[in-house]
Amino acid sequence: MMRGNYDNSAPFYDRLSRLIFGRALINAPVHFLPLIPANSSVLIVGGGTGWILEEIARVHPFGLSITYVEISARMTDLSRKRNVAGNHVVFINQPVQDVSLSAQDVVITPFLFDNFTEANVPPLFDHIHQQLKPGGIWLNTDFQISGKWWQHVLLKSMLLFFKVLCGVESWRLPDADKQFQLNDYVTTGKQTFYGDFVVTRCYRK
Ligand SMILES: C[S@@+](CC[C@H](N)C(=O)[O-])C[C@H]1O[C@@H](n2cnc3c(N)ncnc32)[C@H](O)[C@@H]1O
DSSP, rough: OOOOOOGGGGTTTTHHHHHHHHTHHHHHHHTTTTGGGGEEEEEEEEEESSSHHHHHHHOOOEEEEEEEOOOOEEEEEHHSOOTEEHHHHHHHHOOOOOOOOOOEEEEEEOOOOGGTTTTTTTHHHHHHHHHHEEEEEEEEEEOOOOOOOHHHHHHHHHHHHHHHHOOOOOSSSSOHHHHHTTTTTEEEEEETTTTTEEEEEEOOO
């Protein structure tokens, strides 16, 4: 199985997440969904079980052309069963590194980059960056360490758990925000959740 493939956690991923974090890991990626323009093309990378498709449908019940790229076959199967209302969704069960689209209006990466090492984030970032049109928006949500002791404990426990179960490669959080800065993105919104442990940002290319 490829590294960072969440197949083994698919049957219980959402329940475990809600048990530990309540709705925080939903509320964060959902926060900036109202900024998605009507009738736009949206690339979602690493959407997991696909709950975000239903959250998008609540805010934008029709008109979106969504490409849903997920490396895990089991996660993709669960996602296909979601109610996407009037939006059109194409599911691609492949690593995003193997997928090339063009001129997307919006990119959404919920808890994707924290699966990668500092060294592997730039090529991944660059690949996704190529798919977003100039002026497009990128909604990125990740964990962050803001200095509280329990954040370190929780983060290490999660990374160890998903390393054993899903082959996640990282031991610490990479600095994904740095890639946005290096590529001249403008941060148009930022909100933290769960005692600052989770941060979601809206960037404009
Ligand atoms: C931490 S989970 C987050 C799932 C979901 N976004 C959520 O918030 O519930 C990361 C997801 O990214 C997927 N993933 C990891 N590497 C990927 C890649 N290279 N291309 C596409 N998906 C990937 C995993 O299979 C997993 O479902």
